[in-house]
Amino acid sequence: MGAFAEFERALIRERQREGIVLAKQRGAYRGRKKSLNSEQIAELKRRVAAGDQKTLVARDFGISRETLYQYLRED
Numbered sequence: 001m002g003a004f005a006e007f008e009r010a011l012i013r014e015r016q017r018e019g020i021v022l023a024k025q026r027g028a029y030r031g032r033k034k035s036l037n038s039e040q041i042a043e044l045k046r047r048v049a050a051g052d053q054k055t056l057v058a059r060d061f062g063i064s065r066e067t068l069y070q071y072l073r074e075d
Contacts, residue, residue, distance in 0.1 A: 035063050041071050048072060 023029045036044065040061060047057050048068075058068040 035067060036061060036071065044068065044071055 020029065034041075044057060044061060048054060054065060054068055058065045061068070063071075
């Protein structure tokens with residue numbers, strides 16, 4: 001009984017992988033939209049460079065500190 005379940009699960013995974021590949025080709029798999037636009041990101045980077053506390057900057061923009069750090073890492 002277990003062998004049939006494993007086989008069926010493998011078939012499901014294979015079909016899922018094929019579906020994901022097709023969705024990516026159609027452009028449906030793009031990921032989540034950014035929380036901030038390019039102007040907001042520039043302002044965020046300017047404020048951090050000016051010495052504002054990162055926690056306060058993140059709070060002002062309504063994002064988490066981790067998201068703030070991700071924006072600071074991207075160039």
